[in-house]
Amino acid sequence: MSDAAGRERLYGEAAGEFGAALERLARGYERDPDKRRDLLQEIHLALWRSFARFDGRCSLRTWVYRVAHNTATSHVIRPKTNAPAFGAPDDDLESIPDAADGESLLNRRRALERLYELIHRLRPPDRQVMLLYLEDVEAVAIAEVTGLSAVNVATKVHRIKQLLVRRFYERVGDGD
């Protein structure tokens, strides 16, 4: 599909259906809030441009996730300057209220923050698999986005989950 109206319709559909998922994806790749906003814009821009070549040979979801992960991967492996310290404050996480029902909410916020910290440490291919898994994308669809086999995806998910759980509790054990 290459006509302007079709491109606008596709972009509208993608932004509406996957907008929130793309925000979470950007958070999985960039911990600095300002850079994350830039990355999200870059992803949307890449999506808009890419729809000039969308021919329907794969599903819209696969296309959107490929464009988003490939753009984010380019962002991650680009040489960095002024990288923020690990675990820099996150504006979205900060915006979750502390007081509502006290400790459980605060614990949830900390757990989420820690989970993203651990995801940031993964290599791009593992990160891609894990972020898609966390979006409830099934193994076959993850395979289509990443180019891995479905069996390989399932194995990777299992290993990465184990790794994340171990690291998560190691840090808790360290009194973090």
Added chain:
Amino acid sequence: MTLDAIKVRAQQFDRANRRTWALTGALFLLILIVEAWQVWRGNNILERTGDLLQIAALVYCAYQFRDYYAVEPKAATLGVTASVDFYRRQLARQHELASRPWRYLVAFVPGVTLSLFSRALDRPFAQNLAIAAFGVALFLGVAWVNMRTARKLRREVDSLG
């Protein structure tokens, strides 16, 4: 982001891209003109030959890097490339650039050597030796850093299977 905001961003991006390429080209041309002017005005034939060879090396490297940047991922291809393949290609491209530093460094050796040694007879031996040692160390240092980066990238590509 709204559709209008995306369209505006796309136009801004294109304009900024064109501006960057135009500025880079203008700067490169300016360097060439200044260098050529110095060659034209110089008296020492060895030094002038050395400067000319350095200009040629600069043009060669600019051409090589132009090829490198020309294969930057285009948005249209992002949707048709599986993400692990895309990552592998990006790493392979960086590896290709880092693994053969001699391809760029050697181009400068004749010009720099001629330029430096054209005035060697006017300087004490120890100074010439120090300059030569510094030059060799600099070239080897750059090559070593590149080779180390290339080895890391190779390992990462291999680990992807």
